[in-house]
Amino acid sequence: MRAVKAVYEDGNVSLREPVSLKGRHEVTVLIPEPREDGIAATMACAGMLNDLTPEQQRKFDEALSRKVWFSGRGDL
Numbered sequence: 001m002r003a004v005k006a007v008y009e010d011g012n013v014s015l016r017e018p019v020s021l022k023g024r025h026e027v028t029v030l031i032p033e034p035r036e037d038g039i040a041a042t043m044a045c046a047g048m049l050n051d052l053t054p055e056q057q058r059k060f061d062e063a064l065s066r067k068v069w070f071s072g073r074g075d076l
Contacts, residue, residue, distance in 0.1 A: 003030075 005016040
């Protein structure tokens with residue numbers, strides 16, 4: 001399965017990227033849920049690390065500095 005960008009307007013979906021489908025094909029369209037405003041999402045997380053002990057803060061900082069690897073996706 002592959003995701004392609006499209007625009008929905010007046011009941012029609014128009015693809016914004018080429019696809020290699022021939023003839024008639026049924027497709028599945030995923031509609032993203034509305035997201036919180038970026039500022040509201042940031043404010044919801046603000047201060048959540050204030051209660052860490054110095055040891056917890058050190059471990060948190062160390063975890064952030066490590067290179068993360070996700071199985072099947074390669075190194076990020």
